[in-house]
Amino acid sequence: MGHILTPAERASIQIALAEAFVDSAVDYASIAERIQGYDPKVVEDILYSEVAPVCFTNLEAPVPPVWSGFQDEWLLEEIAKELKARENSWLRRSFDRLKITWLRFSYGYIWKELLKFHHA
Known part of the structure; x- marks a missing residue:
């Protein structure tokens, strides 16, 4: 259970x-699976500190992008860029800590929805 994730698992x-x-209806059951x-x-952490910072603008955008899903390659590259920027800059780390706190608050419902399908 507490094993370190491989890059493939993390991805x-x-x-x-x-x-x-x-933007479309989210299939929480399928994500939870x-x-x-x-x-x-660990998963909750990945959600709010890695995925949400890159993806939340999709929900905030007044005009939703034409595609509804994130291209995997793009997503993984963006996350890697975020993490690198954070690693390289103290200022960015401080800013991101605040952003992540805000994301946990604003998008807390996502984790709550996922937990409904979580079988311990």
């Missing part, structure tokens, strides 16, 4: 969680 969790940020078996604490 598949990120891709699954990004589905929560599409794809993150099943991973440590919920």
Whole structure:
């Protein structure tokens, strides 16, 4: 349960969680199924500190983009860029800490929805 995620596992969790940020109806049951078996604490962390910072603008956009899903490649690259920027800059880390706190608050419902389908 508490094993370190491989890059492939982490990527598949990120891709699954990004589905929560599409404009169309979100299939929480399907996302929950794809993150099943991973440590919920770790998954929640990935949701708010890695996926949400990259994806939330999709929900905030007044005019939704034409495509409703995130292209996996794009998503993973954007997340990698975010994490690198955070790693390289103290200021960015401080700013992102605030942003992540805000994202946890604003998008707390996503995790609550996912937990409804979580079988311990």
